Amino acid sequence: MSAQVLVVDDNADERSDLAEMVSAFGYQVATASDGREALERLASFPVNAILTDLMMPGMDGIDLLKELAAHGDRTPTIVLTAFGSIDRAISIVHDLKAFWFLEKPVQPGVMRVLLERAIQQSRLAEETDRLSRQLSYQGVLGDMVGDSSPIKEVFALIRQVAPTTASVLITGESGTGKELVARAIHRLSPRGGGPFVAVNCAALPESLVESELFGHEKGAFTGAAARSLGCFEQAQDGTLLLDEIGEMPLATQAKLLRVIEESKVRRLGGTNDIPISVRVLAATNRSPEKAIQDKHLREDLYYRLNVFHISLPPLRERKQDIPSIAAALIGDLNQKHNCRVTHLSPEVLARFEASSWPGNVRELRNVIERATIVAGKGEIQLQHLPGAFVPEAPQSLPPPSPQNGDALTIRAGAQMHEVEEAYIKLVLRHTNNNKLRAAKLLGICVRTLHGKLRSFEGRNSQGVAAGK
Numbered sequence: 001m002s003a004q005v006l007v008v009d010d011n012a013d014e015r016s017d018l019a020e021m022v023s024a025f026g027y028q029v030a031t032a033s034d035g036r037e038a039l040e041r042l043a044s045f046p047v048n049a050i051l052t053d054l055m056m057p058g059m060d061g062i063d064l065l066k067e068l069a070a071h072g073d074r075t076p077t078i079v080l081t082a083f084g085s086i087d088r089a090i091s092i093v094h095d096l097k098a099f100w101f102l103e104k105p106v107q108p109g110v111m112r113v114l115l116e117r118a119i120q121q122s123r124l125a126e127e128t129d130r131l132s133r134q135l136s137y138q139g140v141l142g143d144m145v146g147d148s149s150p151i152k153e154v155f156a157l158i159r160q161v162a163p164t165t166a167s168v169l170i171t172g173e174s175g176t177g178k179e180l181v182a183r184a185i186h187r188l189s190p191r192g193g194g195p196f197v198a199v200n201c202a203a204l205p206e207s208l209v210e211s212e213l214f215g216h217e218k219g220a221f222t223g224a225a226a227r228s229l230g231c232f233e234q235a236q237d238g239t240l241l242l243d244e245i246g247e248m249p250l251a252t253q254a255k256l257l258r259v260i261e262e263s264k265v266r267r268l269g270g271t272n273d274i275p276i277s278v279r280v281l282a283a284t285n286r287s288p289e290k291a292i293q294d295k296h297l298r299e300d301l302y303y304r305l306n307v308f309h310i311s312l313p314p315l316r317e318r319k320q321d322i323p324s325i326a327a328a329l330i331g332d333l334n335q336k337h338n339c340r341v342t343h344l345s346p347e348v349l350a351r352f353e354a355s356s357w358p359g360n361v362r363e364l365r366n367v368i369e370r371a372t373i374v375a376g377k378g379e380i381q382l383q384h385l386p387g388a389f390v391p392e393a394p395q396s397l398p399p400p401s402p403q404n405g406d407a408l409t410i411r412a413g414a415q416m417h418e419v420e421e422a423y424i425k426l427v428l429r430h431t432n433n434n435k436l437r438a439a440k441l442l443g444i445c446v447r448t449l450h451g452k453l454r455s456f457e458g459r460n461s462q463g464v465a466a467g468k
Helices: 012-026 034-040 062-072 086-095 108-135 149-162 178-188 209-214 249-264 287-294 301-306 319-337 344-354 360-375 416-430 437-444 446-467
Strands: 006-007 028-032 049-053 077-081 099-105 168-171 194-200 239-243 279-284 307-312 340-344 377-380
Touching: 006 012, 006 034, 012 049, 012 437, 028 034, 028 062, 028 377, 034 049, 034 062, 034 437, 049 062, 049 209, 062 077, 062 086, 099 108, 099 194, 108 149, 149 178, 149 307, 168 178, 168 301, 178 209, 209 249, 209 307, 209 446, 239 416, 249 301, 287 301, 287 307, 319 344, 319 360, 340 360, 344 446, 416 437, 416 446, 437 446
Parallel strands: 006 028, 006 049, 049 077, 077 099, 168 279, 168 307, 194 239, 239 279, 340 377
Antiparallel strands: none
């Protein structure tokens, strides 16, 4: 794909001449009359280089560069300046990190060389970012994070099936990331540049589900005031995810099967079949076999969709991924909520790893999002978590039972550190060496308990050395 350049100039004739010149160099061109319009164009037209006049009414070239810098946009920008403004242009190149400047009238040969170098720098920066992300996110696929064996298996299956045209059935409990898998398949497929459309079949009223899927013509039913494209047409040359497929009415499932097999769709109220080219992915949190048995899923549709099956493990089966998932979530949530949280405390991480997470990764995200907002910056600690994760009041031990070795005998004259060590070891025996529970019983945090155990070991080793 040829490089893309944005030309910004308030003079319509000069803007047109510059755009024609850049186009003659073989680049795609977009234009804007000032900095504000340039920012609007950049939202829908990503570019490799910007060519902007310095002095313009409204938002000028200087303010445009400041706005780009504030949003972390590093697109190489060449500033055009009139005679007599060279000193200012040099200052802008130095202070605002513009790529270079050119004095008007522009010499085509010089412009061409500068644009080539700017675009080369832009592409080099893009490749550097891509490699940096690849190195930083090993064990990551798209928005999915993890290094455990179960999730690595899922990553491998995604990479295998993505380049093909096969339909994929994605199963897993709610909150495990079925839509993330579908999006990863789409991005890695030859259709990655096309649309990705996700429809939740469980959220569609039965009376509207066919209209949403297949579209309708004006007047097809009461309230159909205009033609509407269905999900299949919206996903043309891309990917359609049918989430919670087992919740779709059986009559609609029969029509869906025909659309998938014939690659044609007919809008409600229409008379013509419309050819479609859409890759269909389906997802469900039910057991497909059970759904068929309960008459919630047509068997023929199941076999048509289940060309390739990916089953997502629940979070409780891959708890070793929690630290990396949490780190990725904290990074995203810091940006979303303008926070500066750095990490989870060891006590929070221990509590997370002890949880069964019935809501899976979605629940983990919700808990971390709340904690990020409450903490605001620094370390997420236990007091930042919702009530279900807050430590209960310290519990007392059951009455001592000498027969079970639960009684604590202290000799007269024992030093306080000896009494403390004996009592902590008694509590650890009582909890079968579960340090999280022992810390709760003792009324201290896990980090403090670990520190005390290390001090006991150090003191005991010194005693042994002295005895020698």
